[in-house]
Amino acid sequence: MEKAIVAAASLAVPPPAFESTLRALEASALRNDPHAAIALFGAVHLQASKMVGAEKVELLASALAWSGAQAARAIWIHDTQQRLAVVSRRICVSLGSAANAQPAVLRGALALALFYAGEVIKAEILAGTRKTRDCGSINALMRTAVAEGQHAEPVFLEVYGRRVGCTVESLHFRALLLARFASGVLNSRQIEILDAWMWMWMPRLKGSAAAPAGSALRVDLDSNVGLTRQIGSDPGNYRFLAAAPIEEAYAAIVRDLHSGRMVPADDWTSRFRIEEHVAVLDLIRASLGESARAPVARAERRSSQAQAEVYLGLSEIMARGFAPSPAAPSSMSGGQPLQLLGDNNLPAGPATASHASPRRMVNVVDVSDTGIGLDGAQSDCGNVAVGDLIAIRLEAPDPLILGKVVRSLPAATPGRVVIGVRVLSTTAHPMRLEQPHAPNPLDRHLDLLFVPGEDGSGRYDACLVSERTFDQSAALESHSGDAIYTLRFNRSRERGRGWVMAGFEVVGSRPASAAA
Amino acid sequence: MSSTLLYLLFVLAAGVAVWQVLRRLSNPADKPRVKRPDSHPRSDTAANLAPHWQAADAIDAPTPLTDKQLHARMRDRYIEARFPGVAASSADLEQTERMIKGARHYFEEEKYDNAHELLEMAIEQTPAEPALRLAQIEIAFLRRGARLYTRLATEFNRVHPRSPAWSEVTRLGRSIAPEEAIFGADVAEGTHGRYGPWPQMPNWIHASWDLTSDVLAADLHRSLARGAALASHASTPSA
Numbered sequence: 001m002e003k004a005i006v007a008a009a010s011l012a013v014p015p016p017a018f019e020s021t022l023r024a025l026e027a028s029a030l031r032n033d034p035h036a037a038i039a040l041f042g043a044v045h046l047q048a049s050k051m052v053g054a055e056k057v058e059l060l061a062s063a064l065a066w067s068g069a070q071a072a073r074a075i076w077i078h079d080t081q082q083r084l085a086v087v088s089r090r091i092c093v094s095l096g097s098a099a100n101a102q103p104a105v106l107r108g109a110l111a112l113a114l115f116y117a118g119e120v121i122k123a124e125i126l127a128g129t130r131k132t133r134d135c136g137s138i139n140a141l142m143r144t145a146v147a148e149g150q151h152a153e154p155v156f157l158e159v160y161g162r163r164v165g166c167t168v169e170s171l172h173f174r175a176l177l178l179a180r181f182a183s184g185v186l187n188s189r190q191i192e193i194l195d196a197w198m199w200m201w202m203p204r205l206k207g208s209a210a211a212p213a214g215s216a217l218r219v220d221l222d223s224n225v226g227l228t229r230q231i232g233s234d235p236g237n238y239r240f241l242a243a244a245p246i247e248e249a250y251a252a253i254v255r256d257l258h259s260g261r262m263v264p265a266d267d268w269t270s271r272f273r274i275e276e277h278v279a280v281l282d283l284i285r286a287s288l289g290e291s292a293r294a295p296v297a298r299a300e301r302r303s304s305q306a307q308a309e310v311y312l313g314l315s316e317i318m319a320r321g322f323a324p325s326p327a328a329p330s331s332m333s334g335g336q337p338l339q340l341l342g343d344n345n346l347p348a349g350p351a352t353a354s355h356a357s358p359r360r361m362v363n364v365v366d367v368s369d370t371g372i373g374l375d376g377a378q379s380d381c382g383n384v385a386v387g388d389l390i391a392i393r394l395e396a397p398d399p400l401i402l403g404k405v406v407r408s409l410p411a412a413t414p415g416r417v418v419i420g421v422r423v424l425s426t427t428a429h430p431m432r433l434e435q436p437h438a439p440n441p442l443d444r445h446l447d448l449l450f451v452p453g454e455d456g457s458g459r460y461d462a463c464l465v466s467e468r469t470f471d472q473s474a475a476l477e478s479h480s481g482d483a484i485y486t487l488r489f490n491r492s493r494e495r496g497r498g499w500v501m502a503g504f505e506v507v508g509s510r511p512a513s514a515a516a
Numbered sequence: 517m518s519s520t521l522l523y524l525l526f527v528l529a530a531g532v533a534v535w536q537v538l539r540r541l542s543n544p545a546d547k548p549r550v551k552r553p554d555s556h557p558r559s560d561t562a563a564n565l566a567p568h569w570q571a572a573d574a575i576d577a578p579t580p581l582t583d584k585q586l587h588a589r590m591r592d593r594y595i596e597a598r599f600p601g602v603a604a605s606s607a608d609l610e611q612t613e614r615m616i617k618g619a620r621h622y623f624e625e626e627k628y629d630n631a632h633e634l635l636e637m638a639i640e641q642t643p644a645e646p647a648l649r650l651a652q653i654e655i656a657f658l659r660r661g662a663r664l665y666t667r668l669a670t671e672f673n674r675v676h677p678r679s680p681a682w683s684e685v686t687r688l689g690r691s692i693a694p695e696e697a698i699f700g701a702d703v704a705e706g707t708h709g710r711y712g713p714w715p716q717m718p719n720w721i722h723a724s725w726d727l728t729s730d731v732l733a734a735d736l737h738r739s740l741a742r743g744a745a746l747a748s749h750a751s752t753p754s755a
Contacts, residue, residue: 257594258637260587274590278597285629429744450740458733461740470601480739485732491621492601500601503621506732 018047022083029087034094038105041091045112046158048084052077052119053160057268059126060189071127078127081119088113089137096144107150107168113141114171115157121178122195126188130410133179136224142172142239143221152206159199160268170205173241174198176219176226184409184420185283185386189272193280196269197253204245212242215291229291243291250284257281299368306364308392310374311400312384314464314499317391318449321400322430362419364394372403374419381417384408387496389464390421402428402451402464404496424494424501425451428464433476433487446476451501462493462501470500475507485509599634609641613722616651620721623655631655632664646676650720653685658717662693670698684718 025044028037055073059066066074092109095101117138124130145151145168155171157164174195181194198205211218217227220236227241256263257277262270311321362376372392376384384390388405407420431450438444446469453460470489478485486508494501581589592605602618603609615638622631635652642648649672656665669685676682689699719725 254633258591258640260589260591260594262590274593274597278594289629427744429747431740452737452741452744456734456737456741457730458735458737459730461733461737478736478740480736480743483735483739485736487736489601491618491625493625495600502601503625505729506736507729509732509735 015051018044018051021047022080026083026087029090029094032094034091034098034101034109035105037087037091037094038109041088041109041112044084048080049158049160052080053268056126056192060192061271074123074127075129078120078123078129081116081123085113085116085120088116089141092141092144096148103148103150103153106148107145107153107155110141110145110150110168111155111157111166111171114138114168114175115159117141118171118175118178118195121175121182122188122191125182125186125191125409128410130412133226134224135176135179135219135226138172138175138179138226139219139221139223142168143237145169145172146221146239164199164202166199166202167206169207169239170202172239173205173207173227174202179226181283184407184418186280187276187386189269189276190280190283193269193272193277194284196264196267197249197280200264201246201249204249205241206245207239207241209239211238211240212244215243217241217243217291243288246284247288250281250288254281299370301366301368301373303366304364306394307361308364308374308394310360310362310376310381311391312360312388314389314449314466317389317400317402318430318447321391321393322449362392364392365418367394370423371406372401372421372423374421375411376417376419378410378415378417381408381419384417384419385497389496389499390419392421399426400428401426402449404494427452431463431478433463433478435474435476437475458506460503462503463489464499464501465489467495467498467500470502476504479512482512483509484512595637599630602634603637606641609638612638612642612645612647616647616720616722619651619655620723623658623721628655628659643675646672646679646681647720649675650681650685650718651722653688654718654720657688657692660692665689666693666696666698673698681718681720688718 021040021044025037025040028034028040055077059070059074088109092106092113095106095109121133142151151169151172152167155166155168157166157171177198178191178195182191186194211233215229217229218238218240219225219227220238222237253263262277264270311317358380360376360380362374362381365373365375367373374381374392384405386405386408390403390405392401392403393399394401402424403421404424405419406422407418409418410416411418428449428451431448433446433448435444435446446465448469449464451462451464453462470492473489475486475488478487485506487504487506489500489502489504491503492500493503588606595606595609596604599618602621603615609615615634619631619635622628622634632652632655635648635655639645639648639652649668653665653668653672656668666689669689672679672685673682686699689696693699
């Protein structure tokens with residue numbers, strides 16, 4: 001796949017007129033001729049905005065996996081936004097040091113530079129690349145704007161065919177908020193939904209030099225760090241972003257969704273599935289809630305050099321993760337070929353080799369009481385997405401660790417993926433339930449994973465099942481010990497792509513001997 | 517299946533195919549049996565040969581949804597995505613008891629925003645139902661959210677000014693937000709008439725005081741834990 005992308009990229013030639021104008025713009029910026037560059041930038045920006053907008057609509061319209069040509073176009077979008085971001089920063093530096101720079105021109109240049117800083121962040125997610133996040137350059141632009149008194153003056157930008165009113169400060173906060181949420185938690189569609197809402201919130205993205213009442217985020221303009229929670233009163237060149245206006249804007253979006261109105265109604269993102277919008281709402285809700293609470297110390301992370309095998313999805317976890325005698329993980333060093341396993345986890349013979357699936361080995365980066373950080377090859381883990389159910393066995397006698405993927409993004413090393421996992425349970429085990437009233441005899445037995453709660457009350461016990469099983473809401477029976485318990489799923493404790501960790505209530509029991 | 521039988525089946529299938537081709541070549545009027553739209557009417561001969569094949573009706577273009585219908589559909593989709601397993605549509609929100617139970621489950625799992633929003637949407641659906649507002653008020657009290665409690669209580673009093681539950685609302689309000697005038701002055705209280713698993717709470721969230729289900733859940737948990745321990749012991753190789 002990667003070779004195909006590289007090959008396709010060399011063939012994906014952007015429109016010649018645009019490419020030559022972009023090169024002329026880059027040359028002007030390199031010659032330290034900001035006024036000539038500004039004159040060109042307007043036309044390039046309009047053209048880029050139109051082309052990139054059209055490409056994104058097509059790339060994100062379908063849920064199908066991209067072809068090599070589509071992936072190459074995503075890379076072209078990233079490269080173009082990156083080039084425009086570099087050029088705009090260069091222009092700002094030149095204007096900043098020029099004696100006769102007009103305030104309005106400087107303001108416009110700073111606005112474009114911050115706009116493209118945000119666009120690059122989104123493009124990294126789209127193209128599946130990852131660069132070290134440099135908030136220092138973003139903060140430096142805002143520092144210049146504040147020093148020149150241009151941070152709060154109105155600016156109008158053409159954004160994908162629409163004229164939007166904003167300020168340099170609001171664009172600064174937009175870039176930092178995108179950076180904050182672009183840590184592998186949101187996918188391409190979700191980050192575009194978030195951005196569409198932030199364009200609506202432009203008037204609310206207003207900062208202050210003094211800490212406001214209530215919860216807020218802050219940024220130290222002299223640092224390389226983005227937005228952080230406002231804690232303490234240590235000195236710094238801060239700009240504060242109050243949470244209250246964002247909370248009001250968020251509540252307005254929820255009210256619109258309650259009425260069945262997509263937000264924004266006329267935006268291309270309104271065509272995305274409602275689940276994508278709900279995922280972004282959940283993230284914003286969690287962030288707002290977090291900023292209102294006292295900070296909680298993160299669980300201590302212990303570095304690890306171990307390798308582990310991972311299983312992805314409920315079926316694979318049950319078929320292979322809980323197989324009777326899992327084979328010891330094989331080392332991936334020295335270019336050894338993957339060992340193919342059959343369904344019973346024994347080495348596949350000739351008859352079963354065609355049905356076996358390769359093992360998925362990863363490096364364990366760190367472990368804490370609540371999560372695990374993994375690093376895997378793109379070929380093995382490239383399709384792992386946020387919300388997936390995953391199981392890891394760190395060492396052979398240790399129990400299988402069940403978790404939910406909460407972060408997935410390209411690693412700094414090309415061809416690798418970083419995965420963050422939140423631990424759901426270390427004590428799950430397979431269980432069989434009976435569906436006595438299932439119309440299809442083949443559905444009478446239901447094999448699932450039982451996830452016991454941490455206390456002995458049974459109140460927090462759950463079953464890991466497919467979404468289909470959960471939705472059926474059928475009465476189920478557990479034959480355990482000398483009794484038959486009737487239970488019914490009544491809540492979703494956790495859920496992800498295709499699976500639900502379902503809470504249940506025990507509605508009755510009878511002696512097993514009565515059924516015999 | 518023996519190779520001879522397979523061979524015979526192959527020969528038979530090939531023979532049928534050849535026969536079909538020869539039949540069509542010999543009778544051009546015998547058109548293949550495919551449905552045709554009205555723009556290509558079938559010949560009388562074809563119709564007579566296969567009277568059960570009717571010319572396909574023109575496909576009616578779907579009637580565009582009105583804005584109201586579209587919004588209703590989007591609202592249902594939002595409900596399904598937002599409250600999976602609890603409510604799938606606006607119609608589900610009208611099941612008051614089920615919504616209060618769902619909100620209680622969310623509260624017990626500390627998903628307070630879900631609980632509040634579920635009740636909020638149920639109230640939007642059936643604004644005249646006091647039980648939903650009272651459940652929302654009780655959850656706000658249990659969370660010690662004084663500002664939210666006061667807002668919800670004020671709205672409840674506006675919508676249900678003669679509700680007998682108001683005395684309970686003000687009693688709880690005086691303990692959580694004593695400075696609010698709407699809750700009146702402190703009065704001596706009796707405990708008669710208050711029941712439920714927590715006698716000091718009105719139990720508007722309909723928590724069950726029948727612990728049978730909880731006892732059975734503990735039994736099942738113990739039984740499964742015993743079974744898992746036995747299975748683990750059996751799979752551990754003996755020294």
